[in-house]
Amino acid sequence: MLLVHATAVAILTAVGQRAVLLRGSSGSGKSDLALRLIDAGGRLVADDQSELHRRGDAILVRAPSAISGLIEVRGIGIVRVESLAEAPLALIADLLPEAPPGAIERLPPRATERLLGLDLPRIAVAPFEASAAAKVALALGAFAGTGLPAIME
Secondary structure (H helix, E strand, O other), X not given: OEEEOEEEEEEEEOXXXXXXXXXXXXXXXXXXXXHHHHHOOOEEEEOOOEEEEEEOOEEEEEOOHHHOOEEEEOOOXXXXXXXXXXXXXXXXXXXXXXXXXXXXXXXXXXXXXXXXXXXXXXXXXXXXXXXXXXXXXXXXXXXXXXXXXXXXX
């Protein structure tokens, strides 16, 4: 098991619910982006702290029991929301809230990161852009399995 400072949200893809791990420092926009993904139909798995464990050829993500179903909403407080107990992890999104224009490549090379012995696709996201939630959902769908969207190389 690996505990990471990250928020996880599951989104329904062509191959079922798959989770994205939103990584960033405190105040980087993890919970804010998670709320926008949830508002668009995603489901919270874990906020701020995520437990990763390997099962066969998959990495599953879940919340530590003390914070399961809870999300911090800046300006409101800690809120209980409907959540999933766990979901297969399919994408890592590194949040770059202070990214100047051009810091995130328009057509980046494919990036992966090895966690618990498995390679996972990784993207960089400016979390406060209006399109951030849509970009994460598109990337998750593209990397999670078959079907559209497809990333052209």
